[in-house]
Amino acid sequence: MAGVALSGTQHLLRAGRYEACIASVGASLRSLTFDGRDLVVPFAPDEVRPAFRGVTLAPWPNRVVDGRYVFDGVEQRLALTEPERGHALHGLAAWLDYEAIGKGPDHVTVRADIQAQTGYPWRVRIETRYELDAQGLTQTVRATNEADTAAPFGTGPHPYLVAGESALDEWTLELPASQVLHVTEDRLAPTTLRAVDADDAARFDFRAARRIGAVELDHAFTDLARGEDGHASVRLTDASGSGVEMCWDGACGWVQVHTADLPDGRPGTRAGLAVEPMTCAPDAFNAARYPFDTGLLTVEPGTTVEASWRIAAL
Numbered sequence: 001m002a003g004v005a006l007s008g009t010q011h012l013l014r015a016g017r018y019e020a021c022i023a024s025v026g027a028s029l030r031s032l033t034f035d036g037r038d039l040v041v042p043f044a045p046d047e048v049r050p051a052f053r054g055v056t057l058a059p060w061p062n063r064v065v066d067g068r069y070v071f072d073g074v075e076q077r078l079a080l081t082e083p084e085r086g087h088a089l090h091g092l093a094a095w096l097d098y099e100a101i102g103k104g105p106d107h108v109t110v111r112a113d114i115q116a117q118t119g120y121p122w123r124v125r126i127e128t129r130y131e132l133d134a135q136g137l138t139q140t141v142r143a144t145n146e147a148d149t150a151a152p153f154g155t156g157p158h159p160y161l162v163a164g165e166s167a168l169d170e171w172t173l174e175l176p177a178s179q180v181l182h183v184t185e186d187r188l189a190p191t192t193l194r195a196v197d198a199d200d201a202a203r204f205d206f207r208a209a210r211r212i213g214a215v216e217l218d219h220a221f222t223d224l225a226r227g228e229d230g231h232a233s234v235r236l237t238d239a240s241g242s243g244v245e246m247c248w249d250g251a252c253g254w255v256q257v258h259t260a261d262l263p264d265g266r267p268g269t270r271a272g273l274a275v276e277p278m279t280c281a282p283d284a285f286n287a288a289r290y291p292f293d294t295g296l297l298t299v300e301p302g303t304t305v306e307a308s309w310r311i312a313a314l
Contacts, residue, residue, distance in 0.1 A: 136312025160272030164238025243314030
């Protein structure tokens with residue numbers, strides 16, 4: 001449609017020293033700034049969104065291995081949207097165009113329906129609200145099962161956080177997680193859940209804040225330390241003193257952290273740190289395979305589940 005940006009309708013939000021722009025395609029966080037400083041890696045309005053940058057993930061985050069799973073005794077086969085690894089990646093809502101159903105200067109609520117389809121035969125309505133205030137940007141996702149049978153479900157966001165002007169290797173990360181899900185090197189398929197300090201190199205242990213350096217991460221973490229309010233948080237800081245924090249509620253028991261190491265050093269490589277709170281683990285649709293609680297949600301007909309997270313400047 002003439003006049004509509006490639007990333008969809010733009011919803012500009014302002015509150016105090018914060019400004020955010022939400023693109024309707026994928027209900028994507030296109031930009032977020034504090035006093036003009038980027039807190040996430042942005043993209044242009046008239047640009048096809050680079051991969052999953054800033055997108056809202058549903059009805060599953062991360063991967064369904066081989067695109068196959070069994071739910072309620074029925075085997076389902078999803079389209080392989082990560083063909084180089086042979087998985088179904090990041091759900092079915094990434095390219096839906098969400099309709100605004102409520103909007104003000106500092107908030108917007110958008111909605112889209114995931115239609116019943118091959119591999120996921122349930123209709124699920126997704127509503128997500130973005131709201132800016134003095135504490136930062138809060139996103140809340142509400143999913144309602146409009147089908148006649150129970151549906152498997154998971155959700156999460158996909159922002160790439162930016163601490164400051166220096167390179168990612170120079171940033172300091174604080175991640176209060178005690179366990180990390182190991183994956184195969186070639187396909188990133190989950191294998192075992194281990195303590196973060198089980199690795200002699202302490203590659204995965206960021207419980208005490210430390211410099212990221214040359215470490216490459218694309219792993220899910222769990223067993224998260226939480227505050228009295230039940231929230232867990234990741235803090236990312238730059239040597240200049242600037243930084244960004246992401247917090248999430250008890251609905252998200254997992255968080256994927258990715259240092260954005262892209263093939264062949266293509267544009268965007270290590271430009272930001274993906275921090276993706278998730279209601280469930282990678283490959284949670286195959287929960288029966290794993291000797292730990294994947295957090296997979298089963299949403300009964302007519303019922304709604306909810307999760308939220310917040311990004312703020314430090």
